[in-house]
Amino acid sequence: MMTLHSYPGLFGLEDNNPYGLKVYAFLKLCGLPFNHEHGIDVSAAPRGQLPYLTDNGLPLGDSDAIIGYLKRQYALSIDAALNPAQRMQDLMIRRTLDDLYWVMSYSRWRDERYWPLFRKALLDTHPDVTPEQLEAARQFNFQRYHFQGIGRYAPEDAYARGIADLDAIAGLLGDNGFMFGPLPVSTDAGLYGFLANIYYYDIDTPLKRELLARKNLVDHCLALRAEIS
Known part of the structure; x- marks a missing residue:
């Protein structure tokens, strides 16, 4: 298995x-x-x-x-119905999510307003994780942010970038339910990975506020959650 x-x-x-x-x-x-x-x-x-x-x-x-x-x-047919234009759009969406990732990570590990809350949630939820491990991970992330570039942004500029990513995704999604129609495809699994980690994140960040203001993003998150539950 x-x-x-x-x-x-x-x-x-x-x-x-x-x-x-x-x-x-x-x-x-x-x-x-x-x-x-x-x-x-x-x-x-x-x-x-x-x-x-x-x-x-x-x-x-x-x-x-x-x-x-x-x-x-495994000859999976989940994306079999996508046409060439939709496959290209899927690639662009995945690249946009790659950009959003850095802002999400920044909000957890770098931003001093939210880091203590994130740290406490991890330690409370996972007793086997130590403060020393988290601090080492944080310092490693600081290095990644610097070389990737997001670590050189002021917080408001970093979040503006992530909010623009969410806005673009919301515009492409429209009111279709899932990205390319009534049935989920692999694109929707990717979207869920990101949207759920913002929607269910129990810390009030600019990214969460933006997602909550976009009904179609919330609906997508909940609908995909229902599909896999």
């Missing part, structure tokens, strides 16, 4: 990282049986990153690569 290795859950979600939750949602949508193991140790992970998937001893990293492998290996 496959095993999904991902970060610990938080605020009722199966993974507090959007990429891990994306793969989790995809597996559930496709009805693939899998085990789910949580942790923060990346020493065995391809590329040194979570999430990763093991399938019959084969380790697979990167959420997009994992989903691509699963679609080929």
